[in-house]
Amino acid sequence: MLIRESVPLAPHTTIGLGGPARYFCEIRTEEDVREALALARERNLPLQILGGGSNVVFADAGFPGLVAKMSIGEMAFEPGRGNAVEMTAGAGVDWDEVVAAAVECGLSGIECLSGIPGTVGGTPIQNVGAYGQEIADTLIEVDCLDRAGMMRVTFDREACRFGYRTSRFKKADRDRYVVFAVRLRLRRDVRPVLRYPELAAAVGRRGGIEQGDPPAAVRLVRETVRELRKAKSMLLDPSDPNTRSVGSFFMNPVIPERAFRELVNGWHASGGRGDPPGYPDGGNVKVPAAWLVENAGFGKGYRRGGVGTSSHHALALVNYGGTTGELLALAQDIERLVLERFGIRLEREAVVIPG
Ligand SMILES: Cc1cc2nc3c(=O)[nH]c(=O)nc-3n(C[C@H](O)[C@H](O)[C@H](O)COP(=O)(O)OP(=O)(O)OC[C@H]3O[C@@H](n4cnc5c(N)ncnc54)[C@H](O)[C@@H]3O)c2cc1C
Incomplete structure (x- = not known):
């Protein structure tokens, strides 16, 4: 198994962000996994498993250990x-x-x-x-x-x-x-x-x-x-810049019915038009995170520096040529404003590495 050094991680992700992996290898067999784990242990390095890179955001500093990309076929x-x-x-x-x-x-x-x-x-x-x-x-x-x-x-x-x-x-x-x-x-x-x-x-x-x-x-x-x-730009397409994302960055919050009623009342009290959307979910209510994100001030196509939201889907944070630092700062602002405005804590669907 070939171990390479200083391998840029951005091309191995759909969002195209992140610095280099100190070491990088491709896993084709179970034996490769064992070898990679043994090497990481021997050198006291963290090991990160990577699939297609469609749900991960690597830090601008990259990954200080071994990234093992899964290529087991068949x-x-x-x-x-x-x-x-x-x-x-x-x-x-x-x-x-x-x-x-x-x-x-x-x-x-x-x-x-x-x-x-x-x-x-x-x-x-x-x-x-x-x-x-x-x-x-x-x-x-x-x-x-x-x-x-x-x-x-x-x-x-x-x-x-x-x-x-x-x-x-x-x-x-x-x-x-x-x-x-x-x-x-x-x-x-x-x-x-x-x-x-x-x-x-x-x-x-x-x-x-x-x-x-x-x-x-x-x-x-x-x-x-x-x-x-x-x-909705949810199908990977190199010619569609909106697809430089991890898909939905946040999950749809599932909240108790009482909390949903408070959301509706608060929305109307603040002059909001129509009702916030909500769908029954096993005794609770699932609220589309995209609605929360848009109504917290981050509509479709919102841009800040090199990052923003997709022009087709506010839930997809997009890399328009920025950095992980910019993306995470935007994610934090969205989380803060959704919490302030609606009292709902968004949970991330994307995996940020290192966590
Ligand atoms: C445009 C777009 C649309 C999307 N639409 C959807 C959608 O509709 N529904 C949905 O659920 N998701 C969606 N996603 C998110 C993503 O595609 C899925 O979560 C996908 O399953 C991630 O797989 P991956 O191989 O790319 O994993 P990675 O992004 O490489 O890894 C994600 C996590 O899984 C771990 N992992 C990956 N492979 C392994 C393995 N073999 N063993 C152990 N750990 C592993 C990694 O360590 C990491 O923690 C979308 C993403 C994009 C970019």
Whole structure:
């Protein structure tokens, strides 16, 4: 395994920010992971696992240890029980290639997750989700190496402790496990379920999922999702400067109903028009963070120095040629003003490294 020195990290991220890694290597096998971990321990260096770099922001100073980029490839489909098909993919496989392959085979279960950047190994970390689907819906298990004892472990769905944009890998056990592979259960000959009104309406405009056979319906949903994402600059596109981001920088806050009523009352008392949006979420209310960010004074296309918000989505903080310092200063100001104005503490979805 080749270990390189002083490797710029910005090109390994979608937001294009961050200084160099002191050391950098590519992981293609389990043996490579063990070797990288042993080297880091020997030299007393921190080790950071990197996937597709679509949810990370590295410091301007870079990373003072070894960055190990996951490139474990391969993907396989095996028949399961009934109409189930089990798909196993290595951590380094591009996620959207997996979705494309599944859709090509007429398999349903992950079509709404089309167009999410990054690797397979990154998907369980924050339980990626979009348009009414999340990886937890189809995940069977995750194969990992426990960095603490250098032991292989397999977590089933329950053991991953998935939640909204979170899991044990993101919170309690951050950086403890290296994901090697993910196993999903997909379905053959089953029409997709459309839980997200915006997607259902867009699919309806294109003829609906009842037309044609189930594989055609799965293809239609993938195409529609990609189209919707492109319109919001949520599909990576080198010609679209809005996509130099990590997607949503903040999570949508989920607050008690009482707090939501206070938000509505406070908004009206301050002369706000209409009602703040809120969606029922298991006895609580999910408030779109984009609404909070925009109404705290950071509308779509807001610019400050070399950073700002996407002109299509206020929740995506964009690097327009700035620095991590500028981006984090903007994020802090947004957090402060949302708290002052609405009494809601925003939580970051993006991973800032070093944390
Ligand atoms: C334009 C755009 C749109 C996006 N849209 C969505 C969306 O709709 N829904 C959504 O959920 N996310 C979205 N994201 C965020 C991001 O794409 C996902 O979170 C993705 O799964 C991150 O995967 P990655 O491989 O790029 O991980 P990285 O960004 O490389 O890493 C993220 C974290 O995961 C850890 N990690 C990555 N791989 C491994 C591994 N093999 N083992 C252990 N730890 C690992 C890293 O250490 C880091 O802590 C979007 C991002 C962009 C840029």
